[in-house]
Amino acid sequence: SVLSHFPILTDTKFDADGQLTTTDTSSNTVDTNPVKRLIYLDSAATSQKPIQVTKAIDDYYHKYNSNVHRGAHSLSREATSLYESARDKVSTFINANNRNEVIFTSGATEAINLVASSLSCPIGFCQANNWMCLKEGDEIIITESEHHSNIVPWQLAAQKSGAVLKYVPVSHDGKFDLDTFGELLSPNTKLVSVQHVSNVMGCINPISSIVELVREKSPAMIFLDACQSVPHTVVDVQSLGVDFIAASGHKMCGPTGIGFLWGKEALLNRMAPYMGGGEMIDQVYMDHSTYALSPARFEAGTPPIAQAVGLGAAIDYLDGIGMERIHKYELELGQYLHRRLEEVKGVTVMGPPVGTDRAALCAFVCEGVHPSDLSTFLDGEGVAIRAGHHCCQPLHRALGYSHSARASLYFYNTKEDVDEFVRALEETLKFFRSLDGGVDLDDEQEDDGFVPLF
């Protein structure tokens, strides 16, 4: 079990303050057949799940499984109660104004698409005089560093509505370019969508300055892609002052297949429906239908019930540790990772310089070694990192790389994990460099028993 590599995920309470730094609870027992700890450094892609989360899902299926909302029997009431209390948990976790502002989606990608699609309803379909709808002449501003899921939906929306999509360029040091951003903002700006934390550069964007600029210079709505912040730090939608946020469950110890959209209630209820189906309607007539208010308005069909319950359990789990504590621990871990990587010869870490606060992740490139080769060989050493464009092709293009490798950590990782990763990285780089400079594998000097077959 992967869980056995992360003792904290099977613990049920977190009273000791050193909990987050203790790793060798398992090494106390003498194991006759010891298993090497898996160095899982891909939590920005998806997190591992605490035992409480899978238990909550099992409990749901075994004890309360039933369809929600319209059922008049007790199982259905219990299922509804669990589902809706998960909404309450999310609502409290992000400090929403009220529970109706939280919409469960299949993930963050759907949350962004929901808003982009709903705001780009063709003229004639949208409610008369709905200021929110994107029209020709309107402008959408995003950044070049965004994840594809915060680019492509706005490209589609711009194509459909005739609005113009503008980009804040990437700064190589990972600093949000407030000057250019300020220049792009205008009374025509209808929507701004930025990520809270970059999944590649690890930089934490200055949301309060961004919000201030937007409010001063434009009437735009602000969408925050909070996928890489909600799992790692306290996110308070009211104090952030944005209009929408999106996050995914599977990156915050929750199940796959669930995420959420938060939006201001007044905005949500003015938006055109997204998917049609059961639950989202008030009345269905043959020639038209009338729609329910948020959140039902945007939750057509049987919702991801078990997944919401699992996400609720994940939130309870994270709250049990404390988001402040996780954030503090990860800031330190992130610095350590960054420092250690910078010390490795030929490695370039993307994003802000050492010393700047960053998420506990580093995307990097290694001179002469392709990220995909690197990750494959590190995998052989029991170190799981990711290689590719991390769904950020424009960002990579701007920085002049086609791909990068990325090590991303979560609260269950430790400095020892970082050490082991750096050790394996150095070894792998040494191996690849031995291939260079005309040193052939069949050279007797580098003999390790390998003979090419052909």
Added chain:
Amino acid sequence: SVLSHFPILTDTKFDADGQLTTTDTSSNTVDTNPVKRLIYLDSAATSQKPIQVTKAIDDYYHKYNSNVHRGAHSLSREATSLYESARDKVSTFINANNRNEVIFTSGATEAINLVASSLSCPIGFCQANNWMCLKEGDEIIITESEHHSNIVPWQLAAQKSGAVLKYVPVSHDGKFDLDTFGELLSPNTKLVSVQHVSNVMGCINPISSIVELVREKSPAMIFLDACQSVPHTVVDVQSLGVDFIAASGHKMCGPTGIGFLWGKEALLNRMAPYMGGGEMIDQVYMDHSTYALSPARFEAGTPPIAQAVGLGAAIDYLDGIGMERIHKYELELGQYLHRRLEEVKGVTVMGPPVGTDRAALCAFVCEGVHPSDLSTFLDGEGVAIRAGHHCCQPLHRALGYSHSARASLYFYNTKEDVDEFVRALEETLKFFRSLDGGVDLDDEQEDDGFVPLF
């Protein structure tokens, strides 16, 4: 645990041929504190889950949890392998031409919305000369009996594209009105969408006749809402001859939060993308993006990995019993339910008459007793049925009822469940009728110890 009420769901093999009719495996043991069997008759809303399914989900999270596709480490490869083999299972289960025709969605509702939304891309956005796109003058034909999830998406599509939505009227006897349908079909018909089995009337629509008529009279694509057929009978997309089908996982012993769309590959690859994000792209540039082919084309973002794995386990489970066997058993059970209900005074069952093949479900109304009162009181007796419009308001309106009650069965139900339900129903009806005709509750004749407080 709900599972304990359905021994078949915790069995791991099905060798004995009488498996489906044996119920009292639990009554062999003398229980000092016997629990009354839950009579769960709401499987058309959602099915209970076999232990194999929750085990598969747990296994996934504990042993293989990782993000899929782009990962270069072994956990990611294993997760991808599990996810993609679930696609193979669905593909084989419905006899798709190949695996690329199976798209995982959050449920059947999303599957229908995906096609409706993709086909109604505004002019200028869709590929030039794409015949598939809905335009002004095009006609969409559905029926008045459809589930809201097969009505509202087409209403939205018609509004967006300017196409006209036409309805085949409800027949009170549940017989598909082929004559009117034939008259509605024309060279302008671009799309026909009908349900395979009605979730209210239980009738099984004559798909082969429908397909034959469509192919003869129009160039239309045919969408089949197979939510109530895929869980209960062999569905072979190739022999059905339709172009798309949708089904949901949670109704076929699988997890919530997953369903699938099947479509002919050539059609899928001509369709505009649905959601934008990771995985669905080929290249993302700042001014435009190019898209991947099906299924990636329609699976933006991190997919419902654990849910797909669970659905795969559900398919293995159903295959273990045999879909032919389930179908045969349920036909008999459905007839029994129908016959027993018809014998109850004042009960009217909707749909085809006794003797006609039907799904193992009956929606019904009781003279003088509101369905919601009925279901609440039956719930007190341990019988879970559903009350409401079952997401079929137009159907109910056409039949002259605002709501109905519905008992829906699955292979784990038995004739004894039907008997117990009918007994409780008769008792409840008797109680409600005692309230009628001016007989007050404080009448000494009907004394059961109840005294009104005020």
Added chain:
Amino acid sequence: TTTRLASSSISIESLNLTPELAMMTDAFASIPDEKTRHKQLLYMASKLPDVDDSVRVPENKVPGCLSTVHVDCTVEENDDGRKVVQYFGDSDGLLTKGLLALLIRGLSGCTPEEINAIDPQFVKAAKISQTLTPGRNNGFLNMLAVMKKKAFEAVERENGGDVAVAVSGEEQSTENETAEVVTSFEEIEGKPMYNAIMFTLITVLKPTSITLVDNSSQHAGHAGSKGWAESGESHFALEVVAEAFEGLSLVKRHQLIYMLLGETMPKIHALEIKAKSPSEV
């Protein structure tokens, strides 16, 4: 110590209920089982006056209910010159109709501001939320929301629409019970059973007079005299006068008390009852 009923039950007081709604909430909470709560609702449904068909129009329809619900109200001026509303309505579902009857009774005769202050959480205190679908699509919550809205609209219409409606947050004095009703009793230390019985009966029955005598000591040594393990309370004599008994047979009056005492009842060895309506005193 004197237990003031309204204040001892903190959870209910914080809900800003009208006196009538508070009484019914207490009463429902005291009903020991769900089936009986359902029967009470059905009884209330059967007593709800019929309405004219003109009420059954879309403007009066409550959205999101499993059954069809229509509700509306008129405005009256009460004794101290305040504008209060009177509700009426109907539903095809009997349980829903019972819930509607409860709201109609609990809200009628109050001002829009008093009605608006009501916290919907009282359905939990009344233990009737178990009957209702939680969260969104809760027909009961929608009923209450519609009734709150209608109260403001009706009063505004009555005022010729020229008076702006202000929902003030100021505390309302809703203490307008009749003087004769018993609202408090002297708690006896070490006698939990006595205190529990008194509390329940005073809360729900609103008696004009109530006396409960603990005769347990007279029966010391008698089999079963150790009724409630610690306190030794086992034998009681009750004399109660309440409006609730009006028109009920002797047997029904006893059944009513037994039902109210619910979980306490089996622990009592003997309860001697004298139950009268005020008109019989």
Added chain:
Amino acid sequence: TTTRLASSSISIESLNLTPELAMMTDAFASIPDEKTRHKQLLYMASKLPDVDDSVRVPENKVPGCLSTVHVDCTVEENDDGRKVVQYFGDSDGLLTKGLLALLIRGLSGCTPEEINAIDPQFVKAAKISQTLTPGRNNGFLNMLAVMKKKAFEAVERENGGDVAVAVSGEEQSTENETAEVVTSFEEIEGKPMYNAIMFTLITVLKPTSITLVDNSSQHAGHAGSKGWAESGESHFALEVVAEAFEGLSLVKRHQLIYMLLGETMPKIHALEIKAKSPSEV
């Protein structure tokens, strides 16, 4: 019984591989561990001829790879007058480049029809699918798909574009190995180890001559003579001539054979080896 190698390995034969691809598939499958398979790929990458920058154009790019891959081909006419293709290409990822080298070597010199017939499942048989992301977005599958398409396009272009390309389902005769290569051997009943060694070496090394003598009986009674429990095979003498040994030192030749015999090796007590290249015979 004579074991015809091509036919005994059913899973491989059904994949419609070219002879070269079949050889490499067998060879990769015989490599005992993943790391060594990776090294073989890296070696092949290092041997892949450089290409001109003109090859690195969007038309030659393979979609869906983790690294950037470009591939293209030219057409040649082979000895029997058939149009065959020669591939060339490059990738920035070394493992990917190794996979590309494998395909380039396996597919070059064949007709578009032969290439099109290849079942991509051979990567499983070659045990290199473990290195690849399964399912969609499989860069390796995309490489093969692009190469298949390019073969048809190139031949069509060569023919002036006026000949329609027909992918016929007819069986292709791809038996064009050199006559000198040993392709079969006489299986000996009761000698599983002998059969296994012969099978592996013939399949992978394509020897021009091979002799394996079981000397176990000479060593009866000798410690460890019960090599393979049932059959008692323990001591062998091998004489093999193969192109694969060309340019390799003696030690490397032995290592190569040890690696190929993989799981069988530890069960053998002694293996006497004489390994030569054809030019040394």
